[in-house]
Amino acid sequence: MSDHSHNTPTPVLAFPLPQNSHSPLQLTLYPITLKFEELVYKVKIEEKGSWWGTWKTREKTILNGITGMVCPGEILAMLGPSGSGKTTLLTALGGRLAGKLSGKISYNCQPFSGGIKRRTGFVAQDDVLYPHLTVTETLFFTALLRLPSSLSRDEKGQHVEKVITELGLTRCRNSMIGGPLFRGISGGEKKRVSIGQEMLINPSLLLLDEPTSGLDSTTAQRILTTIKRLASGGRTVVTTIHQPSSRLYHMFDKVVLLSEGSPIYTGPASGALDYFSSIGFSTSLTVNPADLLLDLANGISPDFKQTSEQGDNTEQDPKTIREALISAYEKNVATRLKTELCNMDNSGYSHNKDVSAKSEWKSQQWCTSWWHQFSVLLQRGVRERRYEAFNRLRIFQVISVAVLGGLLWWHTPTSHIEDRIALLFFFSVFWGFYPLYNAVFTFPQERTMLIKERSSGMYRLSSYFLARTVGDLPLELALPTAFVFIIYWMGGLKPDPITFILSLLVVLYNVLVSQSLGLAIGAILMDIKQATTLASVTTLVFLIAGGYYVQQIPPFIVWLKYLSYSYYCYKLLLGVQYSDDDYYQCSNVEWCRVEDFPAVKSMGLNHLWLDVFVMALMLLGYRFVAYLALHRVRFR
Incomplete structure (x- = not known):
């Protein structure tokens, strides 16, 4: 730092640097002279007009020609x-x-x-x-x-x-x-x-x-x-x-x-x-x-x-x-x-600054790597939510529903195919809506923190977004796993380990998709009341169009069911549980093909990989929308 001009203040270090370090911290401590000239800031506000129900916009001056240094x-x-x-x-x-904002703000004669x-x-x-x-x-x-x-x-x-x-x-x-x-x-x-x-x-x-x-x-x-x-x-x-x-x-x-x-x-x-x-x-x-x-x-x-x-x-x-x-x-x-x-501008202070410091001010983008930001944010998120994540109320909520459902569907015989299909639809509905409502709160609750930390240039949005969503996965996946373990065997579904594992994977897949939609709704609206209202309307539509309640949807609105991830999850669970050559006892002496049962026939047991692909598009699409929506979250 010996090459500074005599007009340049000496940087002040608040803490010792490591020996023989060429840390960029030495340049970051450069003193700043702040000047602001003729600042004017106006906003448009809406007012109720003299006539009933009419609104008019007027301009209000918040700052009016403020100068200082x-x-x-x-x-x-x-x-x-x-x-x-x-x-x-x-x-x-x-x-x-x-x-x-009109006027001029300068930091050592440089813009922000x-x-x-x-x-x-x-x-x-x-x-x-x-x-x-x-x-x-x-x-x-x-x-x-x-x-x-x-x-x-x-x-x-x-x-x-x-x-x-x-x-x-x-x-x-x-x-x-x-x-x-x-x-x-x-x-x-x-x-x-x-x-x-x-x-x-x-x-x-x-x-x-x-x-x-x-x-x-x-x-x-x-x-x-x-x-x-x-x-x-x-x-x-x-x-x-x-x-x-x-x-x-x-x-x-x-x-x-x-x-x-x-x-x-x-x-x-x-x-x-x-x-x-x-x-x-x-x-x-x-x-x-x-x-x-x-x-x-x-x-x-x-x-x-x-x-x-x-x-x-x-x-x-x-x-x-x-x-x-x-x-x-x-x-x-x-x-x-x-x-x-004017005298300060002409004194030469602003123009004799250290060139390397000036270029470093402009060029340095982030002081830590993406991976470092991600890992720190993940650690912090897990530590912050260690109390709310596995709280007793949520665990009790899920386990009690699983046990109660298991008792209601206790060892359902294969001949009661309506009840078995209803249980599979219950899987898709419960784990399509429960994660969605939890995820809706994620970003609105963190809005002020996100604004504060992003305003300080603390981390990239991508590292925050990934850390926040990955940090939620242990809870989001642990509870449905416990739920399926309890209700699957109590309900008497197909006692085959492969079928059980595939059913569990479908439910977890559904959880991730529904969570993605919840994140997207929350990030777009950034208001808990509005987000929960939209989420309730969406889930109701998905429930009705899920393929269980209405099996013959009129052609002009049939497209609605293809937007419902509950529909794809339900279809996948049916496809995992039953195959084309499965039979069930439809009367005392007669056996019928499962595929011919009306509720199954309307869904079909084929093209399951296409359903997996569509849900993958939803998973990625909703999360991408949530990420783009967070980009709009600006300063207050």
């Missing part, structure tokens, strides 16, 4: 009441804002890129964490995914230990995170775990959305002290904060104050009160500066005497006060900011 070692705080655009601005700075994304830590307001993992497991899996493969597993573990110590998480390191259904660590500890996940990569740019919301003043102070220490190490820190205490406020270097999307102050935190005094908004009381700023942003004036050019008092109307503040900002602050940004 924050350098390494500084904390920029964005203040403003709820709905003022703080989170939208932070999301835009993190490159996560969907929709059209994948390299910068992997050097940016983003802590959302809501702590999105897996409830069944411990604090150590959560941080360790994050380290395995986000730190480069040039570091060994032990070295990544050392970084995790350092972060746990630095954030004061030692006491709860082996405690589960917890969720709505069971108690885990406290809110402050969860927030520190979220910050710790971002600290692991030693980010050059750290963005935090309301890091102190819902926390008591002591915990908030501790978290902001940690953030201040991170900034002093050479990082660029931007945070939104709703109502900071005066102690917290004085930790900020710069402040952006927003009112309904428009800036009314941008500059040093220490100079905010002087600025507002200079434009006629002052108070004689000793108040928390943040309280005064938020009052002004809400259009509430302090005990001030604001004098207009004519010399009379201005009416204290919120709208009037906001307009006066915006007008003063345009006149006094906006011009100064533009001049500062």
Whole structure:
């Protein structure tokens, strides 16, 4: 690093690198100067018109001409009441804002890129964490995914230990995170775990959305002290904060104050009160500066005497006060900011950066291999779902249905062919719908986690998708295997080992196909209520068209049964259980061909390999649709 120009800040390492290492980590810690100029963001919202049932669309401005800059070692705080655009601005700075944003955001005079994304830590307001993992497991899996493969597993573990110590998480390191259904660590500890996940990569740019919301003043102070220490190490820190205490406020270097999307102050935190005094908004009381700023942003004036050019008092109307503040900002602050940004551009800092670092920022795509991502995600998924997967309720549910079904079909004689066929159809229906309803929940429940981790450039979508689906297989296949073992022999079906194994394979095949459809429905809709509604309609149609209830479907709708995997599974189970030359006792003295029985005749016992092929197309097709649908899951 000795060839850096004199204008280039020295990279800061938060943890030791292995000896004689040429790790790319050395380049990833390059300090970032963040600049944003004239940011404008508008969204279209639908409103109910004056006439009944009519809707009209109008455009709402969320951000309106916001400019600012924050350098390494500084904390920029964005203040403003709820709905003022703080989170939208932070999301835009993190490159996560969907929709059209006008203006310019630059990182060391470079546009946002994948390299910068992997050097940016983003802590959302809501702590999105897996409830069944411990604090150590959560941080360790994050380290395995986000730190480069040039570091060994032990070295990544050392970084995790350092972060746990630095954030004061030692006491709860082996405690589960917890969720709505069971108690885990406290809110402050969860927030520190979220910050710790971002600290692991030693980010050059750290963005935090309301890091102190819902926390008591002591915990908030501790978290902001940690953030201040991170900034002093050479990082660029931007945070939104709703109502900071005066102690917290004085930790900020710069402040952006927003009112309904428009800036009314941008500059040093220490100079905010002087600025507002200079434009006629002052108070004689000793108040928390943040309280005064938020009052002004809400259009509430302090005990001030604001004098207009004519010399009379201005009416204290919120709208009037906001307009006066915006007008003063345009006149006094906006011009100064533009001049500062121009001076920074001309200072030469941005253009004398290390060329190799710059090219590495752009070129590096992923810091770990596909296989590494897949194996880590698989381990994490199995560990997270070890409690919910083989829970007693699901096991009891399946085993009890198997035993009850076995008792109802207890040793059904060969002459009762209707009952035997009904049992085979029950196989295809139960294991066509049960896995589907379980799979429907998979991706909607993981949506927030997927958005968070993919936004950080943590892993490829393909490695996540495969790990998530493979991780579910042990449970998805173990329960139907136990089910078939119980009900097959109790029901008195063909007592031949080959027939039994083939029947089991058909049921497992059906499970995989139905699971694929459930994943596709969940991924397309990404809403549990909508997905379960569509799943129930689909399963009902498949049930009716499965070939058992309606054997002579009218020609104009006969195509419906060919979409039902229950139809193919039922046909395969019949084909495995019976052959063309099988007979059953149809009366006391007469034997009839199974193939001639109406229910079997309508299905047929031939072309079984074609049915296997069609189900294979469904299996692959539904999963491919689910994968494509996940590509649409973008930032919030």
